[in-house]
Amino acid sequence: MGRVSQAQAEENRRRVVDTASRLFREQGTHVSVADLMKAAGLTHGAFYKQFASKEALVDEVTAHVFDEIARRNAAGLERHDGQRDAAQRALIDAYLSVEHRDNAADGCPVAALAIDIARGPEGREARRTYAEGVADFAAFLAPAEAVADGGGVGGVGGGEGGEGGLARLCTLVGALVLSRATQGSPLSEEILAAAHAALTEAD
Amino acid sequence: MGRVSQAQAEENRRRVVDTASRLFREQGTHVSVADLMKAAGLTHGAFYKQFASKEALVDEVTAHVFDEIARRNAAGLERHDGQRDAAQRALIDAYLSVEHRDNAADGCPVAALAIDIARGPEGREARRTYAEGVADFAAFLAPAEAVADGGGVGGVGGGEGGEGGLARLCTLVGALVLSRATQGSPLSEEILAAAHAALTEAD
DNA sequence: TGTACATCAGTGAACGCGCGTTCACTGATGTAC
DNA sequence: TGTACATCAGTGAACGCGCGTTCACTGATGTAC
Numbered sequence: 001m002g003r004v005s006q007a008q009a010e011e012n013r014r015r016v017v018d019t020a021s022r023l024f025r026e027q028g029t030h031v032s033v034a035d036l037m038k039a040a041g042l043t044h045g046a047f048y049k050q051f052a053s054k055e056a057l058v059d060e061v062t063a064h065v066f067d068e069i070a071r072r073n074a075a076g077l078e079r080h081d082g083q084r085d086a087a088q089r090a091l092i093d094a095y096l097s098v099e100h101r102d103n104a105a106d107g108c109p110v111a112a113l114a115i116d117i118a119r120g121p122e123g124r125e126a127r128r129t130y131a132e133g134v135a136d137f138a139a140f141l142a143p144a145e146a147v148a149d150g151g152g153v154g155g156v157g158g159g160e161g162g163e164g165g166l167a168r169l170c171t172l173v174g175a176l177v178l179s180r181a182t183q184g185s186p187l188s189e190e191i192l193a194a195a196h197a198a199l200t201e202a203d
Numbered sequence: 204m205g206r207v208s209q210a211q212a213e214e215n216r217r218r219v220v221d222t223a224s225r226l227f228r229e230q231g232t233h234v235s236v237a238d239l240m241k242a243a244g245l246t247h248g249a250f251y252k253q254f255a256s257k258e259a260l261v262d263e264v265t266a267h268v269f270d271e272i273a274r275r276n277a278a279g280l281e282r283h284d285g286q287r288d289a290a291q292r293a294l295i296d297a298y299l300s301v302e303h304r305d306n307a308a309d310g311c312p313v314a315a316l317a318i319d320i321a322r323g324p325e326g327r328e329a330r331r332t333y334a335e336g337v338a339d340f341a342a343f344l345a346p347a348e349a350v351a352d353g354g355g356v357g358g359v360g361g362g363e364g365g366e367g368g369l370a371r372l373c374t375l376v377g378a379l380v381l382s383r384a385t386q387g388s389p390l391s392e393e394i395l396a397a398a399h400a401a402l403t404e405a406d
Numbered sequence: 407t408g409t410a411c412a413t414c415a416g417t418g419a420a421c422g423c424g425c426g427t428t429c430a431c432t433g434a435t436g437t438a439c
Numbered sequence: 440t441g442t443a444c445a446t447c448a449g450t451g452a453a454c455g456c457g458c459g460t461t462c463a464c465t466g467a468t469g470t471a472c
Contacts, residue, residue: 009414012416045416163396167398174376183325184330206435
């Protein structure tokens with residue numbers, strides 16, 4: 001196929017990163033370089049003209065995917081005219097939907113990459129990126145009172161999201177992970193409904 | 204090494220299952236047969252004298268590990284003289300501890316195996332076992348009111364655990380998974396504390 | 407604007423390695439007499 | 440109770456395969472004149 005224009009090469013690179021960001025969320029970071037490149041419409045040899053190693057790609061994709069989620073949350077806030085409560089409610093509805101459960105490729109990286117990140121080595125760059133993403137997401141979820149007076153409920157606090165946002169994030173992520181693992185059983189939908197009820201009642 | 208007594212063979216088999224139940228929770232079900240057998244003190248060839256395939260072992264280990272957790276929960280209830288609230292509180296304390304986070308090998312299989320189960324095929328036996336384990340665990344966690352009048356809060360109900368137990372399980376599992384993935388960052392401990400506060404306040 | 411040539415993105419075969427699984431072999435165990 | 444032999448749990452080398460990575464090669468692109 002010979003050489004390809006610089007513009008084409010950049011587009012190919014972008015397509016590999018995009019494809020990986022979907023495949024990694026859907027199947028985990030263990031998808032093979034060969035499968036990934038085939039899905040991106042290239043042969044596997046080309047991979048090493050663009051990336052130093054598979055680990056480097058995982059790091060880059062992790063950063064890419066968390067950028068995307070941050071942009072999406074910001075856009076959500078804007079769409080609701082800066083109304084924090086309404087934006088949060090919309091996110092919770094979407095997060096705990098059957099569509100989100102069935103579409104990991106487009107879904108939340110916090111839930112999709114948790115295990116792969118946990119099993120990777122501690123010093124890894126992707127791990128830091130992940131922790132930052134968790135903190136940002138929790139901040140977005142923080143309940144109104146906590147945002148208003150800037151403090152946590154129990155005194156641990158200090159984090160950017162406060163306790164309330166972190167606890168809500170745990171419920172969201174746990175529900176998504178469990179509903180995916182029980183897919184095929186009626187339990188799967190019950191889990192989504194139960195978490196939704198817990199997060200939208202009272203508070 | 205020649206043949207080994209029937210008693211010895213049975214003990215070896217049990218040791219392989221025990222070792223796998225620890226390694227699978229710690230590193231996932233992708234641990235190799237060779238590594239597993241070495242950890243159990245045998246050579247990898249012996250594996251196929253005891254198990255039909257690696258998949259068969261995964262199924263057996265999943266069942267084994269959920270039996271163990273059910274026994275542990277029952278023992279917890281007994282230790283607290285059947286006082287449901289006290290037993291639940293003790294479980295939540297232990298579940299959200301740093302020790303549990305750092306000791307996946309001995310820890311909750313619902314959290315440790317979630318992704319491996321979710322990525323496996325839908326028809327798999329381990330999947331059914333897993334869903335049952337989730338239902339049992341949720342039933343154990345069901346809030347007192349729900350147990351008393353036998354109904355859920357929002358009307359979905361029908362499940363063995365009711366909504367409250369499922370929602371609590373989501374928070375527990377989400378917190379454990381997230382605290383493991385953020386280990387090394389202060390966020391990791393904050394997550395455990397936030398989930399603990401959310402599960403023990405009010406209700 | 408047109409020609410000559412170095413560059414380098416993409417190709418596809420090959421590498422060493424670890425995976426799940428198979429198999430001929432060993433020799434203590436368990437059984438038949 | 441003692442001897443003869445079939446059984447079979449465990450061994451370790453080997454299988455085909457897919458992994459991450461390397462490399463000689465191709466030929467359109469981009470540049471120098």
